[in-house]
Amino acid sequence: MNPSSLCSVQTFPPISQSALLYRHRKLAHDSTAGVRRRAPYLVCAERSKGASMRSADDYHATLKALKSKGRFPRKSLGQHYMLNSEINDQLAGAAGIEQGDVVLEIGPGTGSLTNVLLNSGAFVLAVEKDKHMAALVSERFSSSGKLKVLTEDIVKCHVRSHMSSLVGSTYSKSRNAKVVANIPFNISTDVIKLFLPMGDIFSEVVLLLQEETAVRLVVSSLRTPEYRPINVFVNFYSEPEYKFKVPRTNFFPQPNVDAAVVSFKLKQPSEYPHVSSTKSFFSMVLHSPAYAVMH
Numbered sequence: 564m565n566p567s568s569l570c571s572v573q574t575f576p577p578i579s580q581s582a583l584l585y586r587h588r589k590l591a592h593d594s595t596a597g598v599r600r601r602a603p604y605l606v607c608a609e610r611s612k613g614a615s616m617r618s619a620d621d622y623h624a625t626l627k628a629l630k631s632k633g634r635f636p637r638k639s640l641g642q643h644y645m646l647n648s649e650i651n652d653q654l655a656g657a658a659g660i661e662q663g664d665v666v667l668e669i670g671p672g673t674g675s676l677t678n679v680l681l682n683s684g685a686f687v688l689a690v691e692k693d694k695h696m697a698a699l700v701s702e703r704f705s706s707s708g709k710l711k712v713l714t715e716d717i718v719k720c721h722v723r724s725h726m727s728s729l730v731g732s733t734y735s736k737s738r739n740a741k742v743v744a745n746i747p748f749n750i751s752t753d754v755i756k757l758f759l760p761m762g763d764i765f766s767e768v769v770l771l772l773q774e775e776t777a778v779r780l781v782v783s784s785l786r787t788p789e790y791r792p793i794n795v796f797v798n799f800y801s802e803p804e805y806k807f808k809v810p811r812t813n814f815f816p817q818p819n820v821d822a823a824v825v826s827f828k829l830k831q832p833s834e835y836p837h838v839s840s841t842k843s844f845f846s847m848v849l850h851s852p853a854y855a856v857m858h
């Protein structure tokens with residue numbers, strides 16, 4: 564892969580859902596028809612000099628870091644590393660990360676996003692399933708004093724107990740923390756189901772997801788044919804917003820699909836729509852035959 568061919572993205576004002584779905588369908592249609600066209604909100608450009616000067620997490624640095632631990636990217640762990648620090652900047656920017664925030668990062672990998680989060684002044688709790696990558700990221704930022712790494716599967720992790728000692732502590736300026744992560748695509752649904760109901764701990768969850776999943780999750784109107792039970796869940800607990808598309812060429816190894824950033828502003832429990840029992844409501848919604856069709 565030639566690093567100079569990496570794409571950068573530009574953030575545009577929020578796009579209406581119907582326009583977004585139209586663009587997504589058109590893009591899918593164009594690519595199946597063999598037409599190589601770019602979505603209008605995507606700008607591909609060579610990296611600016613300034614950006615490459617700032618970044619240590621390019622293609623060569625990522626390979627060097629992996630080699631230092633004798634690691635090859637593992638498909639089963641969805642290890643597609645981000646090679647473009649401008650996108651990490653935009654990911655942190657989408658969550659409005661600033662000095663005094665507490666951020667939970669899922670799967671820090673080589674630490675390219677962790678680097679940006681720490682530089683923004685946040686305290687980072689990073690949960691990494693791969694013990695080699697957990698060791699790598701711990702060593703890389705050992706002198707920061709603002710990073711805690713847990714070698715755990717995020718789906719099985721006791722997030723509440725880990726967060727309770729951080730939020731409201733000397734590390735945190737606010738009562739709520741944020742989740743910012745480039746997650747493996749195969750755990751997206753688990754992560755969404757785990758974190759969206761945590762509005763009492765997190766104010767915002769910003770995720771880099773598979774683009775098709777991202778588009779599907781921001782549907783909010785019952786009147787669209789794309790509306791699924793998972794959208795009932797997402798809209799019950801949050802206000803989702805599609806932020807920007809990230810072409811597959813920005814990752815190593817390159818996945819077969821493009822990605823996109825979605826921000827979920829979490830509702831406080833007092834803002835949830837009224838249902839007599841949340842548990843039985845979602846047991847009915849998420850176990851409906853329509854939900855099974857999605858997976």
Ligand SMILES: C[S@@+](CC[C@H](N)C(=O)[O-])C[C@H]1O[C@@H](n2cnc3c(N)ncnc32)[C@H](O)[C@@H]1O
Binds near residue numbers: 641
């Ligand atoms: C897509 S890579 C992103 C790495 C890094 N954040 C970046 O942007 O380059 C996903 C990361 O999540 C880790 N991972 C995979 N499954 C996980 C799980 N269940 N819990 C925690 N981390 C996981 C992988 O080992 C990998 O480091």
